[in-house]
Amino acid sequence: MIRFLVLFFVLVIGMFALEIYEPVREAVVLPFTSFLATASAKIMQLFDADVVAHGDVISSLSNAAAVRIAPGCNGVEAVIILFAAIFAFPAPWKHKLIGFVLGFLAIQILNLVRIITLFYLLQWDKHWFDWFHLYLWQALIILDALVVWLIWLRYLPKSGRGDDDSGNTPDMSDKPIQTSAV
Numbered sequence: 001m002i003r004f005l006v007l008f009f010v011l012v013i014g015m016f017a018l019e020i021y022e023p024v025r026e027a028v029v030l031p032f033t034s035f036l037a038t039a040s041a042k043i044m045q046l047f048d049a050d051v052v053a054h055g056d057v058i059s060s061l062s063n064a065a066a067v068r069i070a071p072g073c074n075g076v077e078a079v080i081i082l083f084a085a086i087f088a089f090p091a092p093w094k095h096k097l098i099g100f101v102l103g104f105l106a107i108q109i110l111n112l113v114r115i116i117t118l119f120y121l122l123q124w125d126k127h128w129f130d131w132f133h134l135y136l137w138q139a140l141i142i143l144d145a146l147v148v149w150l151i152w153l154r155y156l157p158k159s160g161r162g163d164d165d166s167g168n169t170p171d172m173s174d175k176p177i178q179t180s181a182v
Contacts, residue, residue, distance in 0.1 A: 011084035019076060030056070033074045042113040051119075056086070058119055065123045067115070075111035078145040079104055085149045090154055099152035102146070110144050131154050 018024050033056045041053035050062040059066035082103045086096050114137045121129040 002089070007088035008084050010106065012080060012106065015080040015083060016077075029071070029074070029076060030075070033069050033071075036074055036115065037069050040112055040119070043112065044116055044119070057159065058115070060119075060123065063123060065119075067119050067122055069115060073115075074140060075107050078107050078111075078141045081142065082107065082145040082149055084150060085145075089153070095152075095156055099148075103148040103152065106148050107144050111141060115174065123166055 019029060034053075037056050037058050041058050042053050044058075048060075050060050052059055052061060056069045058069070075147040083100060086099050086103065089096075091099075118129060118133055118137065121132055152158055170178040
């Protein structure tokens with residue numbers, strides 16, 4: 001447990017430091033945020049032709065309402081927490097990679113729903129937009145990371161939980177089995 005907590009916090013701190021490091025921010029975080037805006041706009045365009053995206057801004061051509069996907073609103077922080085939790089936990093690498101990829105997709109799909117609902121909430125009522133943005137959706141995105149991690153833990157193979165980081169289970173076949181009467 002101590003190993004997990006130490007490794008978790010080292011990974012979280014390291015990944016957050018990497019996220020705010022300007023070359024990484026410019027090369028990875030900002031383009032990813034723009035991708036989220038474009039993907040959200042493409043989804044909305046299926047039923048609303050007035051929506052466009054420019055960089056990290058999604059706007060309506062009919063009423064000039066616009067939202068900007070700011071740092072902290074792109075789901076990257078939740079992904080970092082999930083990454084740290086999965087890769088700090090002792091499990092085979094194959095399961096870590098599968099869990100992270102599926103978890104990343106789960107977080108970002110929910111984040112797309114978040115972005116789209118916030119865009120339309122802003123057009124409807126600024127007060128409700130602020131409440132959903134600051135309180136509800138922030139908590140739900142982080143909760144999504146926790147739920148994904150718990151589901152990942154649940155589906156780890158029983159034999160995989162005691163494996164070392166290489167994914168190798170110790171061979172116990174040459175050890176005598178000890179039994180005792182109850």
